[in-house]
Amino acid sequence: MLPIVSFVQLSRLRRRMEELDETVARHQTSLDDHTKSLGPLGPVQTVSQTSSSLRGGMTFRAFDVAFSKGPKVRLTTYTTTDGRLEQFLIAPVE
Numbered sequence: 001m002l003p004i005v006s007f008v009q010l011s012r013l014r015r016r017m018e019e020l021d022e023t024v025a026r027h028q029t030s031l032d033d034h035t036k037s038l039g040p041l042g043p044v045q046t047v048s049q050t051s052s053s054l055r056g057g058m059t060f061r062a063f064d065v066a067f068s069k070g071p072k073v074r075l076t077t078y079t080t081t082d083g084r085l086e087q088f089l090i091a092p093v094e
Contacts, residue, residue, distance in 0.1 A: 034090060037090075038067075038073075038090070040069065040070065041067035041068070041069055041070030041071075041073075042067045042068035042069030042070065043067065043068050044065060044066070044067055045066045045067060045068050046064075046065070046066045047063050047064070047065050047066075047075075048063060048064045048066075049061060049062070049063050050062045050063060050064055050074075055078070057080070057081065058078040058079060058080055058081070058086060059078070059079045060076070060077070060078055061076070061077050061079070062074060062075070062076045063075040063076075063077075064093060065090075071092060071093065072092075072093040073090050073091065073092055073093060074090070074091050074092070074093050075088070075089070075090050076088075076089045076091075077089075
């Protein structure tokens with residue numbers, strides 16, 4: 001997950017879109033928002049998986065992501081059985 005978070009943060013995710021669901025590529029506004037929000041937090045320092053479970057035929061995973069200059073965020077994903085990333089959400093850790 002560290003590389004994906006770093007790519008989003010640095011607005012380089014489009015270079016690796018073959019690893020993500022095609023629908024993500026069509027949401028440039030979302031990518032721009034993530035870049036604007038995460039960029040000032042500095043480089044990713046750590047990514048720690050906090051939970052994992054099966055739900056609706058997909059694997060749910062939650063990660064805490066720490067940056068060098070800002071607060072932690074929580075990254076949650078749903079991955080299909082063929083390894084495609086179906087959902088990718090980032091929110092503040094409260």
